Amino acid sequence: xxxxxxxxxxxxxxxxxxxxxxxxxxxxxxxxxxxxxxxxxxxxxxxxxxxxxxxxxxxxxxxxxxxxxxxxxxxxxxxxxxxxxxxxxxxxxxxxxxxxxxxxxxxxxxxxxxxxxxxxxxxxxxxxxxxxxxxxxxxxxxx
Numbered sequence: 837x838x839x840x841x842x843x844x845x846x847x848x849x850x851x852x853x854x855x856x857x858x859x860x861x862x863x864x865x866x867x868x869x870x871x872x873x874x875x876x877x878x879x880x881x882x883x884x885x886x887x888x889x890x891x892x893x894x895x896x897x898x899x900x901x902x903x904x905x906x907x908x909x910x911x912x913x914x915x916x917x918x919x920x921x922x923x924x925x926x927x928x929x930x931x932x933x934x935x936x937x938x939x940x941x942x943x944x945x946x947x948x949x950x951x952x953x954x955x956x957x958x959x960x961x962x963x964x965x966x967x968x969x970x971x972x973x974x975x976x977x978x979x
Contacts, residue, residue, distance in 0.1 A: 858956055858957045859954050859955065859956050859957065860954050860955055860956075860957060860967075860970075860971065860974075861952045861953070861954035862952065862953050862954060862974060862975075862978055863950065863951070863952060864944070864951040864952060864953050864977075864978065866951065867951065868911065868912045868944060868946040868951050871944045871951050871953055871977070872914055872916075872944050874953075874976075874977035874978070874979075875916055875942050875944055875953060875973070875974070875977045876916065877977070878973045878974075878976040878977040879916060879918055879942070879973060881976075882920075882973065884918050884919070884920055885918060886916050886917065886918045887917050887918055887919065887939055888917045888939075889914055889915070889916055889917070890914065890915040890917065890941075891913075891914055892910075892913045892914065892915055892943075893909070893910040893911070893912045893913030893914065893945070893946075894912075896909050896910065896913070897910075909947070910945050910946055910947055911946040911947065911948065911949070912944075912945070912946045913943065913944065913945040913946065914943065914944050915941045915942070915943045915944075916941060916942050916943075916944075917939040917940070917941050918939055918940060918941075919938055919939045919940060920940075920969065923965060923966060923969055924938055926962065926965065927962040927963055927965060927966060930961070930962035931961070931962060934962060934963060937958060937963055937966065940955070940966060940969075940970060941955060941956065942954070942955050942970060942973060942974060942977075943955065953974050953977060953978065954974065955967075955970040955971075955974060
């Protein structure tokens, strides 16, 4: 399976990405704030609306003691959630159960000063159009 996913990533022209538990990630050269601004700008610049920003890093830090943990996972971590009406319609007309993958998300995470931008992978078939779209947005944010 890893070989298949790696081949798919190469086919998408993402040879510099790292596969991490069904996610495509890119190291970001810059601060967390610069990365979140770049991702937000790349999404909004395509005429898309960000429905929600999940401040996952803050939630994990805030609830660590409540769940009996003292492990700091991230300095900061946000997930930008959004949809594309055109793309969502295309993939859901192909298979209405592709609704399970909506909204789409791009994350930015800072682990001890190493900032990463990425997104989850999607199944073969129509959802590969979404994955390619997310990759375009992330690559734009990396520039």
